[in-house]
Amino acid sequence: MAFTRKQLGIPYALFLLLFVVLPLLVVFYYAFTNGSGQFTTENFVQFFTNQKAIGTLVYSAVIALITTALCLLIAYPCAYFLAKGRIPHGAAWLLILVLPMWINFTLRLTAMKEILSFLEGNLAFHPFLNTIIGMTYDFLPFMILPLYNTMEKMDHQLIDAARDLGASDAVVIWRVMIPLSMPGIVSGVTMVFLPAMTNYVVLDMMYNSTYIMGSLIGSYFSAYNWHDGSMISTVLLLLIGLMSWISKKAGADSEEGGAIL
Amino acid sequence: MRKRLTATVWLMAVLLFLYAPILVLAFYSFTEATMIGQVRGFSLHNYVTLFTHEELVGIITGTFGLALVVSVLSTILGTLGALGAFYSRKRIRIAYDLANQIPVVNADVVTGFSVCILLIVFFGMDKNTYLPLIIGQTALCAPFVYLSVLPRLKQMDPRLYEAALDLGCTPRQALQKVVFREILPGMITGFMTAIMLSLDDYFIATYTKPAVFDTISTYVVNATKGSQTEIKTALWALSTVIFVAITLVVVISNVVTADRSGEEGAR
Numbered sequence: 244m245a246f247t248r249k250q251l252g253i254p255y256a257l258f259l260l261l262f263v264v265l266p267l268l269v270v271f272y273y274a275f276t277n278g279s280g281q282f283t284t285e286n287f288v289q290f291f292t293n294q295k296a297i298g299t300l301v302y303s304a305v306i307a308l309i310t311t312a313l314c315l316l317i318a319y320p321c322a323y324f325l326a327k328g329r330i331p332h333g334a335a336w337l338l339i340l341v342l343p344m345w346i347n348f349t350l351r352l353t354a355m356k357e358i359l360s361f362l363e364g365n366l367a368f369h370p371f372l373n374t375i376i377g378m379t380y381d382f383l384p385f386m387i388l389p390l391y392n393t394m395e396k397m398d399h400q401l402i403d404a405a406r407d408l409g410a411s412d413a414v415v416i417w418r419v420m421i422p423l424s425m426p427g428i429v430s431g432v433t434m435v436f437l438p439a440m441t442n443y444v445v446l447d448m449m450y451n452s453t454y455i456m457g458s459l460i461g462s463y464f465s466a467y468n469w470h471d472g473s474m475i476s477t478v479l480l481l482l483i484g485l486m487s488w489i490s491k492k493a494g495a496d497s498e499e500g501g502a503i504l
Numbered sequence: 505m506r507k508r509l510t511a512t513v514w515l516m517a518v519l520l521f522l523y524a525p526i527l528v529l530a531f532y533s534f535t536e537a538t539m540i541g542q543v544r545g546f547s548l549h550n551y552v553t554l555f556t557h558e559e560l561v562g563i564i565t566g567t568f569g570l571a572l573v574v575s576v577l578s579t580i581l582g583t584l585g586a587l588g589a590f591y592s593r594k595r596i597r598i599a600y601d602l603a604n605q606i607p608v609v610n611a612d613v614v615t616g617f618s619v620c621i622l623l624i625v626f627f628g629m630d631k632n633t634y635l636p637l638i639i640g641q642t643a644l645c646a647p648f649v650y651l652s653v654l655p656r657l658k659q660m661d662p663r664l665y666e667a668a669l670d671l672g673c674t675p676r677q678a679l680q681k682v683v684f685r686e687i688l689p690g691m692i693t694g695f696m697t698a699i700m701l702s703l704d705d706y707f708i709a710t711y712t713k714p715a716v717f718d719t720i721s722t723y724v725v726n727a728t729k730g731s732q733t734e735i736k737t738a739l740w741a742l743s744t745v746i747f748v749a750i751t752l753v754v755v756i757s758n759v760v761t762a763d764r765s766g767e768e769g770a771r
Contacts, residue, residue, distance in 0.1 A: 252587060255646070258642075258643075259603040266618035266622040269622045321515060330508075330512060338754065340519070340522065343523070346746055346747055347703055347746060349724035351526065358525045360539070383521075384522075440611070441613045469621055476617055480610070
C-alpha cells in the first residue's frame, strides 16, 4: 500500500497549521511586543484606558446589537412561516430569501445606497440609521437560513400540544418555540453579530465616518502600525472565542457552514 | 385564514426589502439616468461600458480568474483534509475540526490582517506575486469545502470501501471509484461556496492584494467614494448581470439536485 487513507489529510493539515494557526500566533506575538521587539502589555493598556478607543468598542457593540436584534425580529417569523408550511412551497421561498447573499455585498450595498439617497435626499443626514439599514440588508439572509434549518426539524406537535393544554400565545412562544429553536437563534446571532462589529465597508459606503472595531484594524493597516492592529485583532479574537464557547454551550447547529447552499 | 394572510404579508414585505434595491437599480441600469428617480430614455450604454471599458473588463476577469484558482485549490485541499480527518483517530479529527473552524467563525478583517502580518510583514513575501492573496482566500474558502465534504463521508456506508477492496480494488481504486463518487456532491457544493466566498471577499483582498490589482469588491468600494458617474452607472449594470447570473445558477443547480434526488428515491 503506497499510502494510508489518513495520510491524505497531510497537505490540508499543513495548510491549516501554516496559514490559519500560525498567522494567529504571529498576531499574538505582535500584539504583545513593541517596535523594538520587547514584550509589553502597553498596547492593551493604552486601548483600554483610552476613552476614544472604548467609545469605538461601545459604538460597534451598539450597532451590532441593534442589527442582530432587527435581523432576528424580521427573520424569525419568516423562518417560522416557511418551516410551519403556512406558505406553500416553503423551501422554494427560502431559496429566494437567501439568494441575495450570493450577490457581491458591495454591489448590493451600492443598490441600497442609491435607494436611500433617493429617499433621504442626502445620505449624510442619517449616517447611523443608514448603517443599521445597510447592515440589516446585508446580513438578513444569514439569519434566516439557520433559523429555518432548525425550525424545519422542530417538532411542531409540541406547539399544538402546548396550545391544547391551554397555554396562551405568549407562553407558547416564550416557553416552547424559543427554547426549541434556540440552536438556530444562536447560530444566526453568531453569524450576524460579529460581522456587524467588524464590517466597516458598510459604514464607509453609507458615509458614516464613525469608527467600529474593524475600522481600527483598517486604519492601523494603512498606517503600517502592525502592533496596534494585532492588538485589536487579539481583542476581537477573544470576543470570537467567547462567542463560540457560548454558542457551543447553547447547542448551536454546528453544521451551519456546510449548509449554506 | 388570517394567519395565512399575516404570513404572506410578512414574507412579501421582507422580499420587497431584499429585492427592491436590486430591481430598481436593474431598471435604471437600462436608462441614461445617473441617479435613481431621474426620468431618462432607454439605453444600453451602461452595458456597453461594462464590457468595453478596459479597467472594468480587467477587474471582472481578474476577479473571476482569482475565484477559480482559489476554489480549485480549496476544493482539493478541503476534500483531502476531510478524507484525512474522517479516517484518523478521534483526537486528531477533533484537532482538524477545531483548526478548520477558525476561519469559519473568525471575522474576515482579522483573517485578512493575520495572513498579511504573517506572509507580508513577518516573512516579507512580495504582494505582487499574488501568493498572499491566493493563500489568504484559500484559507477562508477551503474550510467550507471541508465542512460540505465531511457529512457526505459520515453518511457513506463504510462497507462499500471494504467491499471494493474484497472485490480486488487497490486502495487507490477504491477511493477513486467508490469514495470519490459518494463525496462528489459535497465537493461540488463546497466548490460553489468557495467561488461565491471568493467573489464576495473584500477584506482578505484589501490586506493581501497587489496594489495594482483590484477585485470587484475593492473596486466598488473605491469607486463609490469617487464621483465618476460613467463608472458608477456601469456598476449598476454589473450588479444586474451578476444578479441574473446567480439566479440562473441557483435555479439550475436546484433543478438538477431535485432531479437527482428524485432518481435516487425511485431506485
